[in-house]
Amino acid sequence: MSDRNGNGSRLVLVTGGAGFIGSHLCEALVARGVRVRVLDDFSTGSAANLAAIRGQIEVIEGSLESPCAVGRAVTGATEVVHLAARSSVVESIGARELYERVNLAGTCTLFAAATAAKVRRVVFAASSSAYGDHAAPHDESMSPRPESPYAATKVEGERMVRELAQVGGVDAVALRFFNVYGTRQDPNSAYAAVIPRFFARIAAGQPVTVFSDGLQTRDFVHASDTARAVIAAIDAPKPLAGEVMNIGTGHATTILELARLIGAICGKAVQIEHQPPRKGEVRDSVATTGRAERLLGFRASIGLEAGLRTMV
Numbered sequence: 223m224s225d226r227n228g229n230g231s232r233l234v235l236v237t238g239g240a241g242f243i244g245s246h247l248c249e250a251l252v253a254r255g256v257r258v259r260v261l262d263d264f265s266t267g268s269a270a271n272l273a274a275i276r277g278q279i280e281v282i283e284g285s286l287e288s289p290c291a292v293g294r295a296v297t298g299a300t301e302v303v304h305l306a307a308r309s310s311v312v313e314s315i316g317a318r319e320l321y322e323r324v325n326l327a328g329t330c331t332l333f334a335a336a337t338a339a340k341v342r343r344v345v346f347a348a349s350s351s352a353y354g355d356h357a358a359p360h361d362e363s364m365s366p367r368p369e370s371p372y373a374a375t376k377v378e379g380e381r382m383v384r385e386l387a388q389v390g391g392v393d394a395v396a397l398r399f400f401n402v403y404g405t406r407q408d409p410n411s412a413y414a415a416v417i418p419r420f421f422a423r424i425a426a427g428q429p430v431t432v433f434s435d436g437l438q439t440r441d442f443v444h445a446s447d448t449a450r451a452v453i454a455a456i457d458a459p460k461p462l463a464g465e466v467m468n469i470g471t472g473h474a475t476t477i478l479e480l481a482r483l484i485g486a487i488c489g490k491a492v493q494i495e496h497q498p499p500r501k502g503e504v505r506d507s508v509a510t511t512g513r514a515e516r517l518l519g520f521r522a523s524i525g526l527e528a529g530l531r532t533m534v
């Protein structure tokens with residue numbers, strides 16, 4: 223994205239911009255001279271996440287569940303990146319109603335407003351959890367097998383994206399993020415992602431909990447790479463026509479290997495306590511990356527060890 227591409231007249235609305243991925247994206251957009259507006263209810267995000275760009279972006283505190291706040295946020299936006307969601311597999315199992323209200327009804331409200339405001343494109347944060355127990359690597363041609371209320375809302379969001387592109391008159395794309403990691407991921411939440419949780423405990427000399435045998439795999443993609451993928455989707459010159467595409471690295475890492483790497487980076491011995499597998503969590507997850515390369519020219523560039531070192 224450059225001024226030659228008309229950044230001066232662009233206004234990108236980032237829902238969930240005060241969250242982990244959102245704050246990385248907002249920083250990357252601001253660095254490119256793009257005007258940014260955030261809609262966030264600060265339920266899991268925080269103003270502190272946006273401290274580096276305070277004063278350079280517009281922030282609307284409000285919920286996706288409020289048509290009034292959503293309408294105000296969308297007015298004048300040229301593109302919308304829809305990241306706001308409840309996003310824990312484990313939490314969703316006991317909170318289906320909350321997940322449907324925020325992730326489904328909220329997305330519906332936003333897409334209706336985007337249609338009315340005639341925005342140019344919507345980029346939706348979908349999830350690798352759509353693949354469920356399909357054997358890895360996970361390819362977009364596989365039929366979705368969501369195994370939790372969270373995953374089910376993300377798959378339904380993809381359907382809404384197709385509908386928006388096909389009948390809503392707004393170009394749209396769903397990016398299935400794999401395991402995104404980087405600074406500003408909260409290690410203290412009950413549903414903390416594995417990397418910040420391991421860093422906090424290993425650095426403090428405490429044992430880490432590994433569910434199952436630790437040989438399950440994940441595709442860890444750095445937040446800066448993820449932000450680059452979103453920007454490539456905003457910028458894509460041709461219509462994306464409701465497509466779904468994976469955003470990952472194509473590399474599988476076991477949880478035990480991850481713990482070993484973090485131990486080495488912290489200079490600490492790693493103690494592991496095994497627990498039974500958690501409900502709703504998939505065994506293996508790794509992306510095929512060809513479609514994002516072909517349609518967005520996107521390829522992840524940050525290796526896991528280098529990416530983990532940005533977090534110390």
Ligand SMILES: NC(=O)c1ccc[n+]([C@@H]2O[C@H](COP(=O)([O-])OP(=O)(O)OC[C@H]3O[C@@H](n4cnc5c(N)ncnc54)[C@H](O)[C@@H]3O)[C@@H](O)[C@H]2O)c1
Nearest residue numbers: 238240241242243263265266267285286306307309399402
């Ligand atoms: N982190 C990952 O590895 C990952 C993987 C796949 C998909 N995703 C998706 O990417 C998106 C961003 O994830 P994240 O890890 O940054 O999560 P996050 O919880 O840090 O960010 C979500 C943001 O949305 C906001 N929000 C929640 N409910 C809202 C509502 N009703 N109205 C307005 N704002 C609301 C939160 O306050 C927060 O700032 C989510 O849609 C998530 O499902 C994330």
